[in-house]
Amino acid sequence: MDKKLNLNFKNISMNFSEIKNRLLFLIFALIIFRLGSFIPVPGIDTASLSKLLRNQQGTIVEMLNMFSGGSLNRASIFSLGIMPYISSSIMIQLLTFIYPTWKDLKKEGEAGREKINQYTKYLTVFLSIIQAVGISLSLPNMPDMKVLIFKLDLCFYLTTIVSLVTGTIFLMWIGDLITEYGLGNGISVIIFAGIMANLPIAVFHTLEALRLNNLNILLLIFTVILIFLIIYFVVFIEKSQRKIIIHYSNRQQNNRMHFSQNIAHLPLKINMSGVIPAIFASSVILFPTTIASWIKENNHSSLYLLNFICDNLQPGTFLYIFLYTISIIFFCFFYTNLAFDSRETSDNLKRSGAFIQGIRPGEHTSNYIRKIMFRLTFINSIYIVFICLIPELIHFLTHVPFYFGGTSLLIVVVVIIDLITQLQTLMVSRQYKSSFRRANLNLKK
The missing domain is CATH 1.10.3370.10 (SecY subunit domain)
Incomplete structure (x- = not known):
């Protein structure tokens, strides 16, 4: 009886240990995301850009700024956010629906999913470059350009494009790490964190x-x-x-x-x-x-x-x-x-x-x-x-x-449900594993 109690306490401690490690990793990744959202792209006056973007209420700029946790408003390296990845994922899903060869990839199991994921990341980089080029070219055409940009030259364009594309790739990498070592879907959690960052304001x-x-x-x-x-x-x-x-x-x-x-x-x-x-x-x-x-x-x-x-x-x-x-x-x-x-x-x-x-x-x-x-x-x-x-x-x-309505409310609630579901799955899976180990030990005895 004492041995059974010891095994149960040991299994419970192992459950909490794994969940604690995943929660700590999730918190650490979100802290990095929030810190990066305050790192500005070199050569841009963030205060002037913030004043200009206040006139963009009711446009797609406001929606992108909400999803990125205010990064676009601060001219952060994370200004593009994770939206290029979402767009590329939807495009790849369309291709798998239209072309039979891409549709067959979904039926290949884990190998097919890895290929689709790889194509999605390549397309994300391509879309990020296009959007970064568009932003870098549109900034000089904004009012008060001389105040907004410190020095307009080739170095400014290259720095802006590289910073924005690198920021999106880094967020995509962080999202994959959260999915593997943290809790929930990493991309959804990043969008969730961006939305919740605006709640205190x-x-x-x-x-x-x-x-x-x-x-x-x-x-x-x-x-x-x-x-x-x-x-x-x-x-x-x-x-x-x-x-x-x-x-x-x-x-x-x-x-x-x-x-x-x-x-x-x-x-x-x-x-x-x-x-x-x-x-x-x-x-x-x-x-x-x-x-x-x-x-x-x-x-x-x-x-x-x-x-x-x-x-x-x-x-x-x-x-x-x-x-x-x-x-x-x-x-x-x-x-x-x-x-x-x-x-x-x-x-x-x-x-x-x-x-x-x-x-x-x-x-x-x-x-x-x-x-x-x-x-x-x-x-x-x-x-x-x-x-x-x-x-x-x-x-x-x-x-x-x-504040909480529409797309933002749906994302917040769905992400929280996914987190709770994964926590329950982790607890149940650990209990099954521990029961299987005990069964094997009893058979050996």
């Missing part, structure tokens, strides 16, 4: 408005309660699944056919597309506004089209909300079809001797699963539209700044 501004009597305390309490209700709703949807009952029958063991039936479940998540539709929809809608505002500021143009885009594609306008809603719904269906192949799932079930009660294997099973996924995706699109537009509605009704 938002809380400070809210409390300052409350102190100056510019904000009603009852409205603030109502907003806080609403935030918790929305977070609960997001967690509920993210954990929700549609379980399809699967039957296994006619299994052969030791040259004998067994006719017993086993029942299992095929779980289908409601939010199969994650936060990608919200990010893509924001980028697509805000990109024309960003380009139009830059042309208008640099060339002092008063074209009707530029004025129309700048005035009617701002967050809160009717046209922006309408196009944003349509874009989210489109990307929900588009990305879900990329992430989940009903035909492939049907073929896997058929090969494993599984079937759905009352549905013929093959094409009929594929159509049945496709119908269910269509309904789930429709529910998911309404859910993401609601989460992304709720900040606009609250701000319109209460005039209270709602």
